Amino acid sequence: xxxxxxxxxxxxxxxxxxxxxxxxxxxxxxxxxxxxxxxxxxxxxxxxxxxxxxxxxxxxxxxxxxxxxxxxxxxxxxxxxxxxxxxxxxxxxxxxxxxxxxxxxxxxxxx
Amino acid sequence: xxxxxxxxxxxxxxxxxxxxxxxxxxxxxxxxxxxxxxxxxxxxxxxxxxxxxxxxxxxxxxxxxxxxxxxxxxxxxxxxxxxxxxxxxxxxxxxxxxxxxxxxxxxxxxxxxxx
Numbered sequence: 001x002x003x004x005x006x007x008x009x010x011x012x013x014x015x016x017x018x019x020x021x022x023x024x025x026x027x028x029x030x031x032x033x034x035x036x037x038x039x040x041x042x043x044x045x046x047x048x049x050x051x052x053x054x055x056x057x058x059x060x061x062x063x064x065x066x067x068x069x070x071x072x073x074x075x076x077x078x079x080x081x082x083x084x085x086x087x088x089x090x091x092x093x094x095x096x097x098x099x100x101x102x103x104x105x106x107x108x109x110x111x
Numbered sequence: 112x113x114x115x116x117x118x119x120x121x122x123x124x125x126x127x128x129x130x131x132x133x134x135x136x137x138x139x140x141x142x143x144x145x146x147x148x149x150x151x152x153x154x155x156x157x158x159x160x161x162x163x164x165x166x167x168x169x170x171x172x173x174x175x176x177x178x179x180x181x182x183x184x185x186x187x188x189x190x191x192x193x194x195x196x197x198x199x200x201x202x203x204x205x206x207x208x209x210x211x212x213x214x215x216x217x218x219x220x221x222x223x224x225x226x
Contacts, residue, residue, distance in 0.1 A: 034214060043115075043201045043217025087174070101146075101154040 004088045009106040018075045024087030025069050033071045036087045083109045114138040115218035123224045132191030134185040134202030149198040179198040192225045
């Protein structure tokens with residue numbers, strides 16, 4: 001199982017671009033990288049998923065280098081409502097593997 | 112909006128009570144999960160069901176008893192809980208199987224307080 005490492009917390013001002021990097025040195029060939037967002041007292045919500053290079057949707061972009069040992073979630077022009085915990089997950093949740101939500105990155109947007 | 116509903120949203124119970132949490136998914140998924148999230152702690156995976164069969168039990172105390180009567184419904188039966196079991200209990204579902212892109216969809220959670 002690919003263990004992930006993320007910064008525990010980050011602060012940013014409104015309107016800025018925020019980049020959160022996740023390290024996953026032991027990622028397996030078939031593993032995808034998935035990011036979730038969680039607001040207080042709510043369940044996590046899927047943001048974006050990717051395998052390599054770059055993925056973009058209406059919410060965020062995900063950058064994955066060629067070696068896939070890390071990934072960066074990019075949130076463009078953040079607002080106060082983006083204050084949340086962001087989790088990076090690698091792998092699947094069946095068989096001998098277990099998906100674990102680590103501590104995530106607590107992002108605080110400052111007005 | 113996520114297609115996964117949980118009831119009740121809030122529950123207060125004494126240590127001698129028996130209660131059940133209910134989760135229902137309307138997404139046609141084959142896998143369902145129970146997670147526990149204590150204050151300022153990471154999510155802890157409790158149980159995983161795939162096609163109504165339990166495939167994962169992370170050494171959860173027996174005072175928590177899951178039930179999955181069909182692929183759309185998941186229950187967590189609670190009895191003789193301890194105050195330290197107070198937490199947010201989250202249900203999730205996914206398409207399931209061994210696909211590497213299996214995304215989980217979470218319900219809003221049940222905030223449980225054990226007195």
